[in-house]
Amino acid sequence: MNNPPPETRTDPDDETLPCGRLLSQVWADWEEGVHDEHTAQCAHCRLAVADLERLESQVRALDSDPAQQPVDAASFIDRVMDVVRLELRPGRPLPLGEADEDLRIMENVAARTLRQAAEEVPGVRAGSCRLTLADAPGGTPVNVDLSVHVPLTTPDVQALAQEIRDRVGVTAHERLGLHLGEIDVRITDLVSEDEDEAAPRSAQEGSAP
Amino acid sequence: MSASADTMHSELAHVVREVPGVAFLAPGLRSRLRALRATSPLARPGDDTPGITVSAPSGEGRTSATTVEIRLICRSDRRTLDTTRAVREAVDHHLTTRHPGDEFRIIVTVTGVT
Numbered sequence: 001m002n003n004p005p006p007e008t009r010t011d012p013d014d015e016t017l018p019c020g021r022l023l024s025q026v027w028a029d030w031e032e033g034v035h036d037e038h039t040a041q042c043a044h045c046r047l048a049v050a051d052l053e054r055l056e057s058q059v060r061a062l063d064s065d066p067a068q069q070p071v072d073a074a075s076f077i078d079r080v081m082d083v084v085r086l087e088l089r090p091g092r093p094l095p096l097g098e099a100d101e102d103l104r105i106m107e108n109v110a111a112r113t114l115r116q117a118a119e120e121v122p123g124v125r126a127g128s129c130r131l132t133l134a135d136a137p138g139g140t141p142v143n144v145d146l147s148v149h150v151p152l153t154t155p156d157v158q159a160l161a162q163e164i165r166d167r168v169g170v171t172a173h174e175r176l177g178l179h180l181g182e183i184d185v186r187i188t189d190l191v192s193e194d195e196d197e198a199a200p201r202s203a204q205e206g207s208a209p
Numbered sequence: 210m211s212a213s214a215d216t217m218h219s220e221l222a223h224v225v226r227e228v229p230g231v232a233f234l235a236p237g238l239r240s241r242l243r244a245l246r247a248t249s250p251l252a253r254p255g256d257d258t259p260g261i262t263v264s265a266p267s268g269e270g271r272t273s274a275t276t277v278e279i280r281l282i283c284r285s286d287r288r289t290l291d292t293t294r295a296v297r298e299a300v301d302h303h304l305t306t307r308h309p310g311d312e313f314r315i316i317v318t319v320t321g322v323t
Contacts, residue, residue: 093318103290177288
């Protein structure tokens with residue numbers, strides 16, 4: 001299989017596929033009907049094209065369903081980006097239960113549940129939630145790295161962080177059955193009530209995954 | 210997909226949907242694409258059972274068994290792990306009953322919670 005060298009990145013958000021091609025180029029070629037031997041045979045490129053087609057079908061479905069008509073452009077874009085995050089970037093499968101049970105949950109699904117758990121603590125707004133497999137013998141715990149905004153008026157930030165940690169741990173066990181390892185809570189900002197109400201959640205901090 | 214494989218997919222879909230805690234099987238990409246554009250390169254006749262993939266054994270290592278992967282969306286009112294275990298158990302029981310002597314590896318993947 002022709003496997004070209006990694007292409008030069010021009011966009012920091014662009015992704016280089018394991019085969020060396022830029023995701024943006026693979027998608028552009030597909031949209032323009034450009035076919036070559038590599039793309040036809042490369043599993044990574046074919047998967048990338050499948051992802052794009054899935055996104056297209058999701059967006060068209062949103063657009064064609066009268067009950068789902070967006071009320072404004074911002075709302076529509078938010079929903080499209082939700083689809084992008086969950087459908088195009090589902091993350092890795094994480095183990096549920098014991099390692100030999102072959103039970104999995106996609107990273108973004110688990111992350112969304114844990115972010116919601118953190119936000120059950122009054123005043124807390126969750127941002128990114130990264131889940132990584134812990135390097136532990138005999139088990140498959142998942143480490144959590146969660147960033148949050150908390151109220152400026154928080155009297156004891158450390159106590160609040162512990163409350164968030166506890167809530168996330170309990171949720172992972174009771175709602176998902178996910179075996180967690182370390183839970184790191186990073187407080188990335190202290191926000192006033194006014195700021196919290198004014199800023200849309202997605203603008204406060206990236207939420208994927 | 211052969212008629213027997215088609216039947217197997219349909220039966221498995223029914224078994225999975227009956228498990229408490231299962232909201233629905235993950236939507237099938239190819240089915241949606243077929244509805245969207247008949248010329249899709251991914252469109253293949255007969256592959257319209259969403260969320261279920263059956264892969265024949267490749268003869269390498271653990272994959273000597275037929276692999277059945279179930280992709281589903283779980284209901285949030287039940288513990289996800291309990292639902293996936295129940296799905297695995299139901300699928301295993303079905304396959305053992307309908308295909309005695311055959312070996313299967315069952316993978317259950319949660320792609321959403323609703």
